[in-house]
Amino acid sequence: MGEETLKKILLTGGAVLTILFAMLPFTYMVATGLSTGADFLQQGQDYGFTLSNFATILFAESSHFVRYMLNSIVISGIAAVISVFCAALGAYALTRFQVPGGAVLMLIVLAISMFPPVSLVSYLFKFMTWLGWINTYQALILPYVAWTLPLSLWILVSYFKQVPLELDKAGLIDGASRLQILVKIILPVAAPGVFSTALLAFIFAFNEFLFALMLTTDFTARTIPVGIALFQGIHGQIPWGEIMAAATVTTIPVVVLTLIFQRRIISGLTRGAVKE
């Protein structure tokens, strides 16, 4: 057998294993969400199909799932927009002006993004308590903006560097202010990059757990990861079907976004992590 044939076999095997690795737990989650009982893999048990778990989490009076989902989408959405806007201003300054210590600042921001969240959360808790903001949207939105800013800044700087300075020059000659140039020329030109950045910031905020766990107390502002993590049955038995149905509904928007914008996400992540 030639070495190239061996390579082909290894590649095909690798591709199949990769898909199984990524998709099996996901498929198991969806299958359990659609099952009458989570014990269908036990010996002597059959799989029964039902939509009732989905109906329960979406429509039952006692289920706060829809509220968690709404909280998550609003909080992460607003945080992503503010984060990208602040990062765009910063990235514009860093690529257009001679900001003193700009390069060092970028590195400091990079180091900041590595701080463990547990070293912030207790003080944030006290700060938000002092402001009277515990269990409100703003208690999560503001820290999420800060938390996603390093990522947003790094990605946007790398996109803005590719926008030719001649565009700024032309704008200045036409009498536009720097802010107008950023909003009317640079952002539209770099729109794909700006969009990927916002998408990544959204996913990062959507997935955040520790802040949301400590800064919310009930469904008023609780986000979906915390809602699902704390989801317990009332009667002792863990309601796996409902949990997995909730997990499925949570995952669908993220998976759809990922499938559609796979290319953008990969290029954004790569810019953010392995720098220029």
Next chain:
Amino acid sequence: MTSLSRLIDRLEDAVVRRTFLEKEHVQAVFFMFPLMFFILVFILMPVLGTLYDAFMRDVIFLEKEFILFTNFRYLFSDPGFWNAVRFTLLFVLISVPLELAIGLMIALVMNETIPMRGLLRACVLIPWAIPAAVSGRVFELIYNYSYGAANWLLRVLHITTEPVNWLGTEIGAFAAVVAADAWKTTPFAAIILLAGLAAISEDLYNQARIDRAGFMTRFFKITLPLLKPVLVVTLLFRTIQALRIFDVIYVLTGGGPGGATEAVSNFAYKYFTAGDFGYGSAASVILFLVALLLSLFYVKMSRFGEGVSHG
């Protein structure tokens, strides 16, 4: 004609330079302000606040009191803390190399021109995109003693006759945490390594093919040496992230059984919720210092890794 256009050029330059000189510094401050504000108020201030709390007796319902290193002294003689440190280090030591190895294999597959490459890449991103708290819950079910998928697989493949008590035994819970975390974080490593692979010039491989070097030789003589800077950067990056593991453990094992899988973050959080902010902060400060040291190293490394770069 040429002198006219030169004059226009010079005028242009003058306009631009004047705008630069007069307004640049003011504008730079204005543009940088929102960014700095958020980072100062919601990241740097909390970090300093935590540092301050670590030197205080800051227990709920008791008067706050400055006690210097007392929290740290207690911490260093607390077997629970050392247990959390030991678990965290062991977790990093095992899970990060495992993720890098699997991530590299996935990256190698994704880097080849194979049918449905886009679909493959999208599939790989799915575990990354799912919140860790949610995938933690899925793994909690997978490891269920009587009907979870893990024991089902072991049974149908005839690997074991008795079900494994995954979450009830120390070693089982450790393996469960490593596997759940690897599922969630390997895709990220794979994506970064893929960018590194894509940056390696195709010419090198073509030259090697002309020299009749097999794919194993090509991997060990070209791919691995050239990928080394990216591998090191990914290793550091993943180490820093693995050190702060919290979500998966909180959901999957709760630090159990008997504290066997309690990471430093979970240890600190436990004291926060118990109302002992001083002691929890002291533990966080230790974790923070280790992460800071590593991230300074990372910043330095990734600076040297230039040319490796981006997609």
